[in-house]
Amino acid sequence: xxxxxxxxxxxxxxxxxxxxFDEPTGQYTTGHSWDGIEELNxxxxxxWLGIFYASIVIALIYALLMPSIPLINSHYKGxxxxxxxxxxxxxxxNMRTGRAQFSDKLxxxxxxxxxxxxxxxxxxxxxxxxxxxxNCATCHGAGGQxxxxxxxxxxxxxxxxxxxxxIRHTLEVGVRASHDDTQFNLMQAYGRDGLLTRxxxxxxxxxxxxxxxxxxxxxxxxxxxxxxxxxxxxxxxxEATGDQSQGAPNLTxxxxxxGGERADILETLNNGRQGVMPNWNERLSPDTITALAVYVHAxxxxxxxxxxx
Amino acid sequence: xxxxxxxxxxxxxxxxxxxxxxxxxTSSTPASLYKSREQxxxxxxxxxxxxxxxxAMVVLLGIYYALPWVRWDRGPGQPDQxxxxxxxxxxxxxxxxxxxxxxxYYITGLLILAALGLFLITAMFGRVWCGYACxxxxxxxxxxxxxxxxxxxxxxxxxxxxxxxxVSKIYKKTAKxxxxxxxxALTGGVWILxxxxxxxxxxxxxxxxxxxxxxxxxAILTFTTYSLAGFMREQVCTYMCPWPRIQAALIDEDAxxxxxxxxxxxxxxxxxxGATWEGxxxxxxxxxxxxxxxxxxxxxxxxxxxxxxxALCIDACDEIMVKIDRPKGLIAYDTEANVVARIAGEKPRxxxxxxxxxxxxxxxxxxxxxxxxxxxxxxxxxxxxxxDRQPNFVRLSDGSIQNGYTIKVLNKATETRTLTLSVDGLxxxxxxxxxxxxxNLIVPADDIIDFRVLIVEDDLIDIGVRGDVxxxxxxxVTSVTAIQSTVFVTGS
Numbered sequence: 001x002x003x004x005x006x007x008x009x010x011x012x013x014x015x016x017x018x019x020x021f022d023e024p025t026g027q028y029t030t031g032h033s034w035d036g037i038e039e040l041n042x043x044x045x046x047x048w049l050g051i052f053y054a055s056i057v058i059a060l061i062y063a064l065l066m067p068s069i070p071l072i073n074s075h076y077k078g079x080x081x082x083x084x085x086x087x088x089x090x091x092x093x094n095m096r097t098g099r100a101q102f103s104d105k106l107x108x109x110x111x112x113x114x115x116x117x118x119x120x121x122x123x124x125x126x127x128x129x130x131x132x133x134x135n136c137a138t139c140h141g142a143g144g145q146x147x148x149x150x151x152x153x154x155x156x157x158x159x160x161x162x163x164x165x166x167i168r169h170t171l172e173v174g175v176r177a178s179h180d181d182t183q184f185n186l187m188q189a190y191g192r193d194g195l196l197t198r199x200x201x202x203x204x205x206x207x208x209x210x211x212x213x214x215x216x217x218x219x220x221x222x223x224x225x226x227x228x229x230x231x232x233x234x235x236x237x238x239e240a241t242g243d244q245s246q247g248a249p250n251l252t253x254x255x256x257x258x259g260g261e262r263a264d265i266l267e268t269l270n271n272g273r274q275g276v277m278p279n280w281n282e283r284l285s286p287d288t289i290t291a292l293a294v295y296v297h298a299x300x301x302x303x304x305x306x307x308x309x
Numbered sequence: 310x311x312x313x314x315x316x317x318x319x320x321x322x323x324x325x326x327x328x329x330x331x332x333x334x335t336s337s338t339p340a341s342l343y344k345s346r347e348q349x350x351x352x353x354x355x356x357x358x359x360x361x362x363x364x365a366m367v368v369l370l371g372i373y374y375a376l377p378w379v380r381w382d383r384g385p386g387q388p389d390q391x392x393x394x395x396x397x398x399x400x401x402x403x404x405x406x407x408x409x410x411x412x413x414y415y416i417t418g419l420l421i422l423a424a425l426g427l428f429l430i431t432a433m434f435g436r437v438w439c440g441y442a443c444x445x446x447x448x449x450x451x452x453x454x455x456x457x458x459x460x461x462x463x464x465x466x467x468x469x470x471x472x473x474x475x476v477s478k479i480y481k482k483t484a485k486x487x488x489x490x491x492x493x494a495l496t497g498g499v500w501i502l503x504x505x506x507x508x509x510x511x512x513x514x515x516x517x518x519x520x521x522x523x524x525x526x527x528a529i530l531t532f533t534t535y536s537l538a539g540f541m542r543e544q545v546c547t548y549m550c551p552w553p554r555i556q557a558a559l560i561d562e563d564a565x566x567x568x569x570x571x572x573x574x575x576x577x578x579x580x581x582x583g584a585t586w587e588g589x590x591x592x593x594x595x596x597x598x599x600x601x602x603x604x605x606x607x608x609x610x611x612x613x614x615x616x617x618x619x620a621l622c623i624d625a626c627d628e629i630m631v632k633i634d635r636p637k638g639l640i641a642y643d644t645e646a647n648v649v650a651r652i653a654g655e656k657p658r659x660x661x662x663x664x665x666x667x668x669x670x671x672x673x674x675x676x677x678x679x680x681x682x683x684x685x686x687x688x689x690x691x692x693x694x695x696x697d698r699q700p701n702f703v704r705l706s707d708g709s710i711q712n713g714y715t716i717k718v719l720n721k722a723t724e725t726r727t728l729t730l731s732v733d734g735l736x737x738x739x740x741x742x743x744x745x746x747x748x749n750l751i752v753p754a755d756d757i758i759d760f761r762v763l764i765v766e767d768d769l770i771d772i773g774v775r776g777d778v779x780x781x782x783x784x785x786v787t788s789v790t791a792i793q794s795t796v797f798v799t800g801s
Contacts, residue, residue, distance in 0.1 A: 122758070125761070142699050156705045250706075294744075300763050
């Protein structure tokens with residue numbers, strides 16, 4: 001409204017009057033005015049209103065059919081009785097049924113049987129890969145590359161054996177796990193428990209370093225050799241090459257589970273090592289464990305069955 | 310200061326709207342923002358172009374409805390449908406061509422070819438695609454044919470629509486819509502045949518065993534055919550289709566278009582039989598060209614956005630010209646340049662070969678050539694290699710280095726293949742394929758198989774931190790080979 005308008009004609013705040021025709025725009029007003037500002041009647045497009053009302057109707061129908069209203073101890077279940085939990089459970093059952101033709105074959109067979117059936121082998125690899133990602137990658141890494149204290153599963157160095165059967169056995173019973181037949185040994189804390197003195201541990205370390213020509217103290221190596229014979233040969237063997245049946249690693253190579261530097265070896269001898277791998281027989285089905293064994297065996301280091309001792 | 314407005318220069322309120330007819334801006338009834346459609350009642354034309362359009366309709370509809378039933382033998386276990394878009398197995402079949410999803414660039418190339426072809430044709434002959442071959446034109450033509458069959462020609466239809474409802478009107482309208490719906494349902498039903506084995510999906514469709522998508526798409530195409538060809542018709546071309554806008558960039562004064570030769574037709578006016586033709590044009594203003602026009606325009610206003618170039622006005626005008634004993638071709642395929650030339654007294658000439666058409670033709674040929682080359686050289690064996698990243702490399706107990714690879718072998722042939730794997734580029738590699746002994750990879754027909762391959766190398770002196778390695782796969786029977794290069798990492 002311009003200044004020249006008659007102030008008596010100006011509608012007051014919140015005033016209501018009859019809708020009037022607004023000549024400049026060619027539209028009608030709504031009849032509302034605020035501080036003299038009037039509102040043109042510009043209704044929503046029909047199609048928009050139609051969708052708006054249809055949405056309300058659909059929402060009401062949906063609320064009636066589906067679980068929608070929270071109650072004090074429960075919730076309104078809906079006429080269709082839908083439940084996401086049930087749907088997921090059903091999906092899982094369907095998935096297992098769908099896979100049964102393969103997964104049933106995986107229970108209790110040996111690797112030759114699986115390799116004889118390329119389709120079954122590919123199924124085992126795929127199932128093993130996904131199970132590895134869910135259960136094993138946390139410690140062993142996404143590609144089974146391992147970390148300090150967690151073995152690399154791609155190489156040909158195995159603490160508890162690398163044949164298909166041995167890998168499957170390790171998966172089932174674990175290492176120092178709660179399974180009755182779990183694989184167990186004791187790498188003692190020689191320093192901390194006072195079994196060896198500080199100097200003896202240093203000598204033993206020099207002896208171990210000498211296998212890879214990293215010791216510069218021949219006297220210490222000679223003393224370490226006799227200490228090794230007294231304390232270590234029962235597990236690691238006279239040649240220090242380890243014993244897979246006892247889970248004793250080979251100490252003569254460059255592969256060290258807990259690090260092969262002087263400080264690492266000193267720490268291992270001082271405090272002992274008691275790494276744990278869980279027994280998976282309680283959490284995973286036998287066919288999943290077989291699939292995992294196939295996958296880990298194929299990662300790169302799997303040994304042929306019945307290796308020459 | 311007073312500003313003087315010279316009203317003598319503004320005799321029109323808007324182009325083509327005299328001031329006397331301009332809407333009053335202070336009118337008390339709100340003006341509608343929407344222009345409602347004026348029903349068009351195209352009259353049946355007779356002549357060369359009408360016959361050409363009937364022929365195009367029969368041939369093109371015949372192809373659409375019959376093509377899914379054409380069989381093509383591809384060997385055992387393979388679909389025997391000539392044209393099949395198999396989404397379930399991710400394959401596209403077109404007679405002897407089979408395309409896998411990663412080869413979808415062939416489709417891109419085909420679309421580019423289609424666009425270039427359309428450019429070329431439009432630059433030479435105007436909108437012949439719109440007038441003769443576009444599905445919108447064809448189905449609209451078919452629906453108008455049905456309409457004419459039940460309701461009669463133009464005048465009868467106008468009269469029927471104005472008439473009060475009667476048994477006869479209800480019968481005519483109902484019959485028309487039933488036939489329309491039948492055609493629409495057939496169109497939608499045939500569409501799904503292109504995506505499944507035609508005989509089995511047809512049986513499943515009627516016994517209720519077809520997948521839900523088939524019913525949904527059949528319903529969607531039934532609806533679009535019924536509404537677009539029955540009701541929306543020319544509005545699709547005028548408002549929905551981008552082509553009328555694009556054509557402005559493609560058509561020039563040398564392009565052949567359905568043209569009213571105003572040099573010959575004007576000044577127009579009614580003509581009494583026996584009167585002289587001296588000093589006047591050949592157009593007798595009979596408006597037959599308007600009556601037959603399916604988009605409701607007057608071709609005498611010149612080339613227009615709405616014109617789909619169907620040439621029915623040529624037929625209509627020629628018929629009249631014969632009756633009044635004047636030469637045919639008052640409306641004809643002609644160029645704007647020729648009309649101007651005739652006015653200037655020059656000889657008209659048709660320049661189909663000019664820079665624009667040459668460029669389109671050359672680009673069309675180039676793209677077509679590239680596609681043909683790619684198609685002919687298409688290998689039926691493909692190999693992809695993905696190297697392990699975790700771990701990058703593995704040092705084995707004897708000091709040798711092992712790298713792990715996943716190789717994906719694509720066998721596009723129709724028979725199972727036994728392929729021999731080897732690697733080049735390393736001094737003394739040992740190869741191992743997980744899950745099998747030996748290096749023969751068995752890949753079933755028309756399948757993709759992953760293999761895990763390990764390379765162990767003990768001669769590391771010459772390799773350095775990383776060396777190039779090439780995987781090679783040979784089919785000993787056909788000696789078809791696939792190679793793929795990657796690296797071997799030693800880490801030292």
